[in-house]
Amino acid sequence: MSFGERISRILLSTPVLRIGSILSTLFGISIFVFLVLRVIPGDSIVGAFGIETGLLTPEQIAQLKVYYGIDKSLPMQYISWMQSFLSGNMGYSYSTGISIASLTAKALPVTIELALIGTILGVVMGIAIGTFSARKPGSIRDFAGQLFGLMALAVPGFVLSTTIVTITANKFHYFPNGYEFVRLWEDPWMNLQQMMFPGLVLGIAVAAPVMRTTRSALLETVDKDFVRTAIGKGVNARKVQSRHVLRNSLIPIVTMTGIQFGYLLGGAVIVENIFSLPGMGRQVLYAITKREYATVQSSVMVFAILFITINVITDLIYRKIDPRIKK
C-alpha cells in the first residue's frame, strides 16, 4: 500500500468522516445562529436604548457601533464572534455586567443535572410501562399503558408543572422551589428536592416515546426465531426476557432516548422558568426579554453543542450494546 493510499484510507475511515460531519454541522449551526440572532434583529443599539436611540448624536452612534462590534462587515463580525467564542470569551451581559462565560458556567451544570434526572426517570418509567404493556398485548393493562403514553404526550409540560405547583404548594404547603436554589454539593438533600418535580415533569415527557418504542420493540423481538430457540432449549423465562428479548430491544430504545434528550433540553426552557431553577433555559429567556442578543446567541449555541454531544454519546452507547455495528 502506498503512502497516499494509506492517507486516503485514514481520511475516509468512519471516525474521521464522523468527526468531519459533526464539525461541519457545528459550523452550519454557528452560521445559522449568527444570521438569525445577529443579522435579523438589526441593531443592538436599538435593543439597548429603545426609542431613545433617536436622541443619540451620530458620533455617539458610531462609538456605540464600535462598542458593540457592529461597525465591521458581516463576515468580519462572524469571525470575531467565533474567535472570542472559541477562546471562551462570550462577551458581557449588559444588564448585569457579568461575563456571559461565567453566567453560562453557573447555569450549565443546573440544566445538565436536570436533564440527567429527567432522562433517568423517563427511561425507567418508559421501559417499565412499556414492558408492562407488552406482556399482554390487547389487554386492559396494555390499554392503560398506552393511555399513559398518549396523555404524557398530550399534556404540555407547563400544564403539568403548574398543576403540581398548585397542588403541592397550596394543599400540602410543600414548595422546595420557593427557597433560594442550592447546588448539589452545597446541600444535596435540598437540591434533590428542588430538582424532583421539574425532573419528574421532564421524565414523563421522555417516558411517553420510550414506552411506545419499548412496547413495539419487545413485541417484535418476542416473535423472533432465537427467542423460540431459547425457550425450546429450556432457558428459564426470566432469563429469556432479560438476556434475549430486552437486550435485543435496547437499540431502538437507546436511539429514542437520545432523540428525546433534545426535546428535553427544550422542555427545560419552560420547566426551569416555572420552578425558578437558574439554568440555561432561564438564562435564554431572561436574555430574550432584556433583548441581550449576545447572551441569546451564545446560550443557543451552547444548547446546540450540548445536543450534538448527546448524539455522539448515543452513537457510542449503541456501538457498545450492539456488537454488530462495530467495524
Place this chain on the structure above:
Amino acid sequence: MKRDPLKPKGGFYYYMQSTSGIVGAILLLFMVIVSLCAVFGWLPHDPLEQNVEFAMQGPSSNFWFGTDEFGRDIFSRSLDGMRRSLTVSVSAVSIAATIGVTLGILSGYLGRWFDQLIVRLSDVIFAFPAILLALAIVSTLGNSWYQTSLAIAVVYTPIFIRVARGPVLTVKEMDYVKVTRILGFSSLRILRKHILPNVTAPIVVQVALSLSWAILTESGLSFLGLGTQPPNASLGLMVSEAQSIAAFAWWALFFPSAFITIVVVGLNLVGDGLRDALDPARRSS
C-alpha cells in the same frame, strides 16, 4: 344497499376500521367546530370584556367555565384561544409541509450536491430543541400570529424534508421508474405521476403529528409570554395567567389545559388512524 365485494375499498373505509382514528376524528371535529364558533363570533360573552363584579366565579349557567380574576368569561376565551392556536398551527404546518416536501422530493430526486446541501441544512435545524429555536426566532421576528407561525414553520420544515426524501430515494431506484426514464418521460411527469403518489401517505400522517407539535409549541411560546400578547386570549397564556389564582379557581387552569390536551390527543389519534389506513401492510384483512 350491499357494496360490491370486488370493488376496491377506499382509504375512508380503512380509516373507519380503526377505533383510535374515529375517536380522534370526533375530538378534532369538536375542536374545529368550537373554533369556528369563535371565528363567527358566536360566543356567549366578549372574550376581552372585563367585569370585576363577576371576578373568579366558578362554572355556572351564565359562565360555563367560570371567570378569571378580571371577570372575563373563560368559556369564550378558551374558544377564542383555540381558534388562535389552530390558526397559527395550521398556517405553520402548511408552510412547513409545502416547503419541506418540495425540497425533500427535489433533494431525493436530484441527488448530488443539492441533496448534500439540503440534508446538511436540515441537520443544522435538527440540532436545536424545537421550542428553543422557535423562541429565538420569535425574539428576533416579533410575536404577531404570522410571525409566530413562520417561526414554528422553520422548526418543522426539516421533518417534512426527511419524510419526503426517504421514499423518493427508494422509489427512484425501482424498475418501473427506471423504465419511464428510459421511455423518455420528462422529469416533471415522473415526479408527478410516479413519485408524488408514493410519498403522500407518510406526509399525510406527518401533517397530523406536526399539527399536534405545533399546537404544543405555540401554547408553550404563549405561556412564556412570547406568543399571543395580553389581553388577547390564547390557551398557553391563559394557563400562565391562571398560575397565580389556580389555588382558589381551579377552573381557570383546568379548562384551557383540557382544551390543549383534547386537541393534541385528537390529532395524535387521527395520525394513528391515518397511518393504519394508508399503510397496506397494516391493513387487517
